[in-house]
Amino acid sequence: xxxxxxxxxxxxxxxxxxxxxxxxxxxxxxxxxxxxxxxxxxxxxxxxxxxxxxxxxxxxxxxxxxxxxxxxxxxxxxxxxxxxxxxxxxxxxxxxxxxxxxxxxxxxxxxxxxxxxxxxxxxxxxxxxxxxxxxxxxxxxxxxxxxxxxxxxxxxxxxxxxxxxxxxxxxxxxxxxxxxxxxxxxxxxxxxxxxxxxxxxxxxxxxxxxxxxxxxxxxxxxxxxxxxxxxxxxxxxxxxxxxx
Amino acid sequence: xxxxxxxxxxxxxxxxxxxxxxxxxxxxxxxxxxxxxxxxxxxxxxxxxxxxxxxxxxxxxxxxxxxxxxxxxxxxxxxxxxxxxxxxxxxxxxxxxxxxxxxxxxxxxxxxxxxxxxxxxxxxxxxxxxxxxxxxxxxxxxxxxxxxxxxxxxxxxxxxxxxxxxxxxxxxxxxxxxxxxxxxxxxxxxxxxxxxxxxxxxxxxxxxxxxxxxxxxxxxxxxxxxxxxxxxxxxxxxxxxxxxxxxxxxxxxxxxxxxxxxxxxxxxxxxxxxxxxxxxxxxxxxxxxxxxxxxxxxxxxxxxxxxxxxxxxxxxxxxxxxxxxxxxxxxxxxxxxxxxxxxxxxxxxxxxxxxxxxxxx
Ligand code: SF4
Ligand code: SF4
Numbered sequence: 048x049x050x051x052x053x054x055x056x057x058x059x060x061x062x063x064x065x066x067x068x069x070x071x072x073x074x075x076x077x078x079x080x081x082x083x084x085x086x087x088x089x090x091x092x093x094x095x096x097x098x099x100x101x102x103x104x105x106x107x108x109x110x111x112x113x114x115x116x117x118x119x120x121x122x123x124x125x126x127x128x129x130x131x132x133x134x135x136x137x138x139x140x141x142x143x144x145x146x147x148x149x150x151x152x153x154x155x156x157x158x159x160x161x162x163x164x165x166x167x168x169x170x171x172x173x174x175x176x177x178x179x180x181x182x183x184x185x186x187x188x189x190x191x192x193x194x195x196x197x198x199x200x201x202x203x204x205x206x207x208x209x210x211x212x213x214x215x216x217x218x219x220x221x222x223x224x225x226x227x228x229x230x231x232x233x234x235x236x237x238x239x240x241x242x243x244x245x246x247x248x249x250x251x252x253x254x255x256x257x258x259x260x261x262x263x264x265x266x267x268x269x270x271x272x273x274x275x276x277x278x279x280x281x282x283x284x285x286x287x288x289x290x291x
Numbered sequence: 292x293x294x295x296x297x298x299x300x301x302x303x304x305x306x307x308x309x310x311x312x313x314x315x316x317x318x319x320x321x322x323x324x325x326x327x328x329x330x331x332x333x334x335x336x337x338x339x340x341x342x343x344x345x346x347x348x349x350x351x352x353x354x355x356x357x358x359x360x361x362x363x364x365x366x367x368x369x370x371x372x373x374x375x376x377x378x379x380x381x382x383x384x385x386x387x388x389x390x391x392x393x394x395x396x397x398x399x400x401x402x403x404x405x406x407x408x409x410x411x412x413x414x415x416x417x418x419x420x421x422x423x424x425x426x427x428x429x430x431x432x433x434x435x436x437x438x439x440x441x442x443x444x445x446x447x448x449x450x451x452x453x454x455x456x457x458x459x460x461x462x463x464x465x466x467x468x469x470x471x472x473x474x475x476x477x478x479x480x481x482x483x484x485x486x487x488x489x490x491x492x493x494x495x496x497x498x499x500x501x502x503x504x505x506x507x508x509x510x511x512x513x514x515x516x517x518x519x520x521x522x523x524x525x526x527x528x529x530x531x532x533x534x535x536x537x538x539x540x541x542x543x544x545x546x547x548x549x550x551x552x553x554x555x556x557x558x559x560x561x562x563x564x565x566x567x568x569x570x571x572x573x574x575x576x577x578x579x580x581x582x583x584x585x586x587x588x589x590x591x592x593x594x595x596x597x598x599x600x601x602x603x604x605x606x607x608x609x610x611x612x613x614x615x616x617x618x619x620x621x622x623x624x625x626x627x628x629x630x631x632x633x634x635x636x637x638x639x640x641x642x643x644x645x646x647x648x649x650x651x652x
Contacts, residue, residue: 074369074408167529170528174525219602220330252367
């Protein structure tokens with residue numbers, strides 16, 4: 048798709064059949080049976096305590112099927128506030144799970160490109176760059192080399208010591224950092240990593256990374272974060288997100 | 292008449308939450324976070340099962356991340372997550388095992404979500420089978436039993452107590468140590484019937500504390516999330532969400548002056564350890580202990596009472612919060628000089644400081 052065409056599509060956001068697309072996800076059936084608007088989920092929700100966030104209203108909006116309101120949710124910061132603790136699932140008298148409804152909304156927000164309309168949504172690009180890249184490169188969500196003390200000051204002096212003496216410390220506690228065979232932090236063999244890549248290719252994981260990347264590029268261009276050829280400069284965009 | 296103890300009360304109220312935990316022959320599934328931050332905990336878990344309890348547990352080098360952190364931060368689609376989980380089950384099947392022992396709480400919640408989806412929506416199971424076959428040529432069986440590592444330690448808590456040279460008792464005063472627990476949200480909040488004691492009155496960690504001589508102390512925010520929040524910790528700009536949730540827990544447990552915090556989730560363990568340091572740096576406040584409250588996981592505590600070496604075996608030097616005050620109370624024998632040494636016992640320099648605040652003495 049050319050950039051112009053893509054920008055045009057971004058404008059309309061391919062917002063057709065939102066309700067059907069939400070319902071096609073089995074998790075909506077699991078997460079939303081019949082919400083009675085009681086607000087118990089909001090009472091227990093740590094995100095509601097921290098942000099202007101109300102899982103009750105999310106459940107009610109999705110249940111209403113109101114196309115405009117759902118489209119507005121997809122473009123909002125709101126759906127990105129949930130911390131996925133699933134405390135709401137435990138307490139809901141109807142056995143709903145607003146946290147799971149959130150997963151379905153977030154998926155659709157990314158597929159339609161709506162996520163780049165909100166500051167919190169745009170952060171998805173940073174997660175693909177960190178956790179997403181770790182999964183494909185190492186076969187782990189997290190790897191010690193990716194936990195750079197300068198960007199993780201909260202990790203404290205002991206982590207800095209571990210990081211600076213990585214191989215010695217891991218070996219001293221009996222881990223197998225980057226080694227062959229079993230053990231903690233062993234190197235994931237090329238054959239196993241290839242299987243992981245194939246899974247991501249066949250089941251839509253890679254496609255989602257690319258979709259997030261694609262819409263993020265469009266946003267970078269819209270913001271004028273481009274190189275001399277007018278292409279998106281994703282390093283500049285990353286810096287923009289980090290300071291947004 | 293004496294009040295029935297917590298265990299008896301729990302048995303009466305929560306008998307429906309006595310989940311089934313396999314007895315032997317486990318296929319081990321490691322945790323990304325645990326391997327990064329507390330790899331010794333996984334090592335001693337395997338050792339306790341194999342060497343102390345005589346169980347068979349297989350540590351397969353071929354399994355990878357389950358991608359659960361990616362799934363809950365919404366960059367990994369459910370379809371991919373299901374297929375990643377299916378590959379772990381395929382490795383289990385290939386090795387002839389039927390029981391999974393899961394190290395990570397995010398994985399444990401995720402595996403349960405996938406198994407429940409497959410039960411309710413058989414077409415999802417079919418699609419996953421197709422995806423896995425197409426991607427890797429693999430097939431798989433569904434495990435007969437899926438237990439978290441803490442379930443297994445809980446199941447054998449009395450056998451561990453019988454072998455343990457140490458008790459969770461202050462050797463000076465003879466009083467039981469006061470221990471607060473923190474249960475990872477995804478252990479039982481999604482599927483309460485999959486956790487020992489359900490989600491409201493979880494027994495899995497308090498059962499260990501009591502079996503090993505300590506006193507399990509309830510506190511108002513016992514059920515509150517540690518604040519990981521997936522995308523909230525992963526994105527630096529959002530980390531205030533994480534730290535404020537942990538702060539709420541520390542404020543809530545502080546009046547009870549706990550000797551330690553016991554956890555079952557690799558992520559929670561790391562956060563409750565690191566955020567004490569960060570809060571002390573930001574607010575100058577230390578929530579307990581000499582210079583912070585030690586935070587140990589179920590594997591680490593089991594290994595400690597069983598007499599494993601705190602540094603070489605358990606790797607407790609990788610915690611920011613000092614564990615020495617706890618070791619001293621229990622009377623664990625250890626060599627302080629070995630804390631910051633390498634493989635051959637040589638000194639390899641040490642952190643600028645440990646605990647919450649740099650010492651001024
Ligand atoms: S607790 Fe359940 S029924 Fe009540 S508002 Fe929340 S989702 Fe709806
Ligand atoms: S999963 Fe999300 S909506 Fe539910 S309680 Fe946790 S933060 Fe709130």
